[in-house]
Amino acid sequence: MPAHADTLTHLRIEAARSDWQADSPPSAGWIPVSLPDDWSSRWPEFDGVVWYRLSWQQADVTHPVALMLDYLNMAGAIYLNGSLLVRDRQLVEPLTRAWNEPRYRVLSPPLLREGANTLLVRVSGLSQYQPGLGNVSIGDPDTLERLYETDYWLRHDLQLSSLAVTATLGCFFFALWLMRQQEVVYGWFSLMSLTWWWVALNQLVTSPWPFASTDAWESANSIALITYSAAFTMFCVRFCERRLPRLETVLWVLVAVGTAAMLATPHSHMSATRAVLAIAQACSFFTTCLVFLYFAWRHGRTDHRILSICIAIFLAAGVHDLLTFLGILDDNRYYTALTSQLQMIGMALVLAWNFVANLRRIERFNEELNTTVDAARAELANTLHREHELEVANVRLNERLNLAHDLHDGLGGTLVSSIATLEHAPHGIPSGRFLSILKELRDDLRIIIDTASNQALGESSLADQIGPLRHRLTSLLESHGIECRWLIAGLDQCYLPASKSIDVMRILQEALTNVFRHSRASQVEIDLRSDERELALAVRDNGIGFDPAAIQQHPGTGMRSMQARARRLGGTLRIRSADGVTVLDMEVARTETEGHR
Structure with a gap:
């Protein structure tokens, strides 16, 4: 049953396939569906347009009514009683990437009619990327507006702040690594942050630029994800002051193989290849997290244990998002981009803590060195004085x-x-x-x-x-x-x-x-x-x-x-x-x- 059922008043939901250039819904082929809907399970390998028709009876149009869509995947247009409410820019390849954008509109006369009303949603999608329509709610404007603001905050505002934090930390530690290249942990952290920034960018960007197709976008996203996972592993290994030459070589060979596979995969096998890489990346990521948690609480220092708490939270979000990506969970929300802020900030604070601790050790060493130099200078002065007298x-x-x-x-x-x-x-x-x-x-x-x-x-x-x-x-x-x-x-x-x-x-x-x-x-x-x-x-x-x-x-x-x-x-x-x-x-x-x- 759709979410927000207490606000829904529509009676019937149907769907019908159409071609890419269709500006109006088909007259036949409508079948009943329930929301949220992923048409790839019903029409495998279908790339094109599906029209969703929602019909309900409106007894009174004097009271305001609002419409909220959780999402539509990948791009689309919304019509009420034949009048256009909203339309994405790119309804053919390369498609507008509107899959994570909630929609909210207040419906009022003359668009809203007393009696029968029909809402048509045109969705352009590709079978490899879970095409379809999310939950649709029609009801009290105040209630739906609060739901929309909460959903928009989760899907957009938090994601935007996460991007800003990730990019800032990545650039900062990259600059720090350039100045102190012997601190390799800074370099791996910056690579991890910047690749994750690209992964999280997928949650916000609606334009297909700079790519010419959805496949290219998804390939770049998958490559960034496996590179992030490898950089995360390298960061954890170096942070624990360890070196695993053979394992590290195998890791980057797999990254290169995965990159080549994504670039060479045709559209018809894109979903399967992405799923395999996602599972492989998840296995590598989860293994690294679990090993780090074990090491931190068995042999690690205080900073290792602090970081392990942040990684544990991110690990839970990663499990949820993997199950969502594979279609096991009936959800469209991804939480790793949100919890990544906590992980990135935690990592940055731990690195900063270590940096300050190193500075304090250097300051103590300098103080001891100054004391030693003063003593040596005094001894040297006495020696020179004695040598002068002898001379x-x-x-x-x-x-x-x-x-x-x-x-x-x-x-x-x-x-x-x-x-x-x-x-x-x-x-x-x-x-x-x-x-x-x-x-x-x-x-x-x-x-x-x-x-x-x-x-x-x-x-x-x-x-x-x-x-x-x-x-x-x-x-x-x-x-x-x-x-x-x-x-x-x-x-x-x-x-x-x-x-x-x-x-x-x-x-x-x-x-x-x-x-x-x-x-x-x-x-x-x-x-x-x-x-x-x-x-x-x-x-x-x-x-x-x-x-x-x-x-x-x-x-x-x-x-x-x-x-x-x-x-x-x-x-x-x-x-x-x-x-x-x-x-x-x-x-x-x-x-x-x-x-x-």
Whole structure:
């Protein structure tokens, strides 16, 4: 018996088939039917137009009367006593998708007549999509208006808000996933939301655009549904922090097979193919829901259990809609699009909860990291302070060592030569010679002071700095019968830091002092050259020579000092002695910190 029976006053309901282009009902072929009616069970494989005729007696037209249709599937037109009340835009393929739209009209004279009245409903439908007419109510306008507003709210307004929520959440989490692609659960949630948005869009859209046929619309809807189911499974798996590679591969292979099947299925088998895919999708969806519920309450966290409640509600709505889709339930309402709001919001809130929890963990980690960094910074500062103190102490020690070496190589050599002179003729040295010795000591001390205080690069060339030393050493050697020959090239263009200049002069001074003291030579040749690539020093004498190996094993203070200075300069110091010729040479590569003009 039709719903709202207390408001119905019609006496007879009949139906008759017609063709697509018919603008008026047939004159014959009418058979009695009851509402709601699905003509595919009566006329299998019939695609076209069916006219429904409702006749009743109206005793009084002074009281208002209203008409309400729950739905008609797929598109149609309504006539009262031959006058058109409402007509959908597309009554031939592609059909207007008015299957979920309730209709309400107030009937009044002159359309409503006292006595016999006839309501004709022209329905254009396809046998594959449950064509027919829903419940029709004629009665009190206030009662039917309340029923219509409730039905419209369920079928349209709630569906519209569900679409808005689903699209907003899908786009939001899609953007979030683009920014943090390692959070794959956001990506699966956005895919699930956007595919479900397309599925739910079927509840509201009445235009066939952008498709050219009802079959194309239904194929797209079925593909979106199986894709949604697969994305839902992937979301649940990732949300539980699991990976099932083989199962996931099989799942997406089935989605691809189902998509290909829907695209290749002809119209005559569309209903069967959609039913198979709907059952397969439902099995996958229900299995995922049940497994998730078991996992959430057996092994899951609090957020898993909260989400499981939303999924349980959606699961109940899914069972109802599957039975409705398969025609097992005599209903035209689908509730998954409504309960999906609860599920989507629940999922989004759980994801947001986890996101905030992760942010709080990051904030705590940052606080701990800042504390650790502050402690490390303080420890590093103490360490640097201690290292600075050690470095200062080392610098002071190095300065003392350098000063000791300078005194040894400079004043020491002069003192040694002066002592040797006094030892040769202690009573035969004129007083002027003592004054000369003191001036040499003064000049050597001046070299030490000047080179130590001259820190700026390029204040004087190496030739300027080595000139006084050359004069003194030449005088000293020649006064003892040793002929000096100097070969100097490029020193006028050589500018060294003060520390390097004094190292070069001390090596030269120590080498010539050794010639004076130990070689018994009659000739010595000093070759000092500089160019853009290197600085080279060679000291050759014709003395008695020595064993270089013995010197290397047991070097004296002077030899150690020369080797240390050569290392500081970044050069190599070599000594060769054979056949009455002793050669000391050193080569130093030039660097960018040294000038050559």
